[in-house]
Amino acid sequence: MxxxxxxxxxxxxxxxxxxxxxxxxxxxWEARIFAMNRAMxxxxxxxLDASRHSRELIPPAxxxxxxxxxxxxxxxxxxxxxxxxxxxxEVESGAPAARSVKAVPALTPDKAMAxxxxxxxxxxxxxxxxxxxxxxxxxxxNMHPVGHTRLPRYARGKFxxxxxxxxxFVFPDTNAHFLGEKPQHVYxxxxxxxxxxxxxxxxxxSVYVDLWDxxxxxx
Amino acid sequence: xxxxxxxFLTAAAATAGAAMTPDLNHAHQHEHEHQAVPSDPTxxxxxLESLLVEKGLVDRAALDALVDTYEHKIGPRNGAxxxxxxxxxxxxxxxxLSDANAAIAExxxxxxxxxxxxxxxxxxxxxxxxxxxxxSCYPWPVLGxxxxxxxxxxxxxxxVIDPRGVLREFGLELPEDVEVRVWDSTAELRYLVLPERPxxxxxxxxxALAALVTRDAMVGVAKVSVSKAGSAA
Numbered sequence: 001m002x003x004x005x006x007x008x009x010x011x012x013x014x015x016x017x018x019x020x021x022x023x024x025x026x027x028x029w030e031a032r033i034f035a036m037n038r039a040m041x042x043x044x045x046x047x048l049d050a051s052r053h054s055r056e057l058i059p060p061a062x063x064x065x066x067x068x069x070x071x072x073x074x075x076x077x078x079x080x081x082x083x084x085x086x087x088x089x090e091v092e093s094g095a096p097a098a099r100s101v102k103a104v105p106a107l108t109p110d111k112a113m114a115x116x117x118x119x120x121x122x123x124x125x126x127x128x129x130x131x132x133x134x135x136x137x138x139x140x141x142n143m144h145p146v147g148h149t150r151l152p153r154y155a156r157g158k159f160x161x162x163x164x165x166x167x168x169f170v171f172p173d174t175n176a177h178f179l180g181e182k183p184q185h186v187y188x189x190x191x192x193x194x195x196x197x198x199x200x201x202x203x204x205x206s207v208y209v210d211l212w213d214x215x216x217x218x219x
Numbered sequence: 220x221x222x223x224x225x226x227f228l229t230a231a232a233a234t235a236g237a238a239m240t241p242d243l244n245h246a247h248q249h250e251h252e253h254q255a256v257p258s259d260p261t262x263x264x265x266x267l268e269s270l271l272v273e274k275g276l277v278d279r280a281a282l283d284a285l286v287d288t289y290e291h292k293i294g295p296r297n298g299a300x301x302x303x304x305x306x307x308x309x310x311x312x313x314x315x316l317s318d319a320n321a322a323i324a325e326x327x328x329x330x331x332x333x334x335x336x337x338x339x340x341x342x343x344x345x346x347x348x349x350x351x352x353x354x355s356c357y358p359w360p361v362l363g364x365x366x367x368x369x370x371x372x373x374x375x376x377x378x379v380i381d382p383r384g385v386l387r388e389f390g391l392e393l394p395e396d397v398e399v400r401v402w403d404s405t406a407e408l409r410y411l412v413l414p415e416r417p418x419x420x421x422x423x424x425x426x427a428l429a430a431l432v433t434r435d436a437m438v439g440v441a442k443v444s445v446s447k448a449g450s451a452a
């Protein structure tokens with residue numbers, strides 16, 4: 001979706017302000033919502049792409065007003081309610097509905113540590129023909145899907161070169177909407193900075209964007 | 220947020236709780252007496268955690284373990300050790316550049332949000348910079364959770380269109396003949412910059428080298444220098 005989250009190349013956001021000796025979490029609620037996102041993900045009612053999309057669905061004005069972890073609160077509540085792990089009324093009241101059945105947590109401390117150690121690979125061990133080869137000229141498709149996509153607006157319609165093939169991965173555009181993993185090759189595609197931004201960019205600079213087969217066409 | 224909403228949330232948080240922690244009860248009782256009431260996220264997240272625990276959907280001990288891991292155990296010191304090893308051992312560096320996952324695993328690191336690592340090497344002619352314009356993708360096992368600036372709108376919007384301007388704000392002015400490569404983490408590949416080893420470090424051991432390597436240098440917004448030795452942050 002052409003949301004405000006897709007902000008590469010936008011102006012007006014101000015200078016980058018780095019904090020000295022920054023803590024990992026600034027408030028304990030940030031730590032709790034970070035961990036709750038992992039723990040609730042273990043129910044496998046959604047996936048990483050759906051989780052990202054839940055935050056993209058925050059209305060633009062709200063998205064820009066919210067802090068990073070406030071977006072995680074909004075996104076998690078949206079996922080919990082949509083997947084019927086809890087009702088909106090329960091979230092608003094903070095208490096389980098009468099007669100609701102108590103579950104057994106999906107993520108125990110042991111499983112949490114295993115998740116940290118092993119992660120959740122998004123690659124898929126399937127042999128699929130790569131549509132493109134390293135060194136090949138390509139064009140990022142000019143497409144504007146209303147759902148989730150990882151093809152940033154600034155690269156759409158632009159010409160680049162396949163730098164390397166990273167292998168086969170789950171395709172976010174379908175996976176985020178529970179329409180299947182549609183595995184395909186992902187490539188780092190090198191775009192000349194001047195192809196993206198014109199003469200204002202330095203002549204030798206470039207931007208590498210990781211793109212799936214479905215985002216590309218031969219050039 | 221309206222007063223109505225705030226009162227509602229406060230009531231909600233209080234309702235949530237037979238199992239409520241003392242500080243929330245305290246906050247509730249005194250809400251109307253103090254200016255410094257808990258912020259909305261504090262209440263909302265406490266109520267949410269309480270609900271999910273009561274419904275048996277989350278285990279508080281699992282949450283504690285996750286928080287402890289990312290607050291105390293996984294951070295940029297890991298990445299610094301990887302860099303120091305690469306500087307000290309040319310064969311390791313080759314493995315790191317060709318199969319980052321395996322090479323990083325040799326030092327015992329890997330896992331969540333580092334399942335597909337790529338290491339990119341800085342040189343006198345090439346400077347690499349990592350960003351995630353769409354969200355906040357970052358190589359957790361080697362750098363820990365990202366700092367606020369990395370997740371901020373200014374960095375996400377400008378790193379791709381004005382990398383040299385962003386670097387200047389970090390105090391790094393690159394000569395025109397240096398090629399800047401920006402890596403936008405739009406897929407599940409996670410990028411770690413292998414900074415240039417600074418002059419004057421010949422003969423230093425891995426541990427001493429690792430102490431020089433900063434988080435910012437491994438994201439690509441700084442260089443490693445001998446004078447700025449110290450923190451990884």
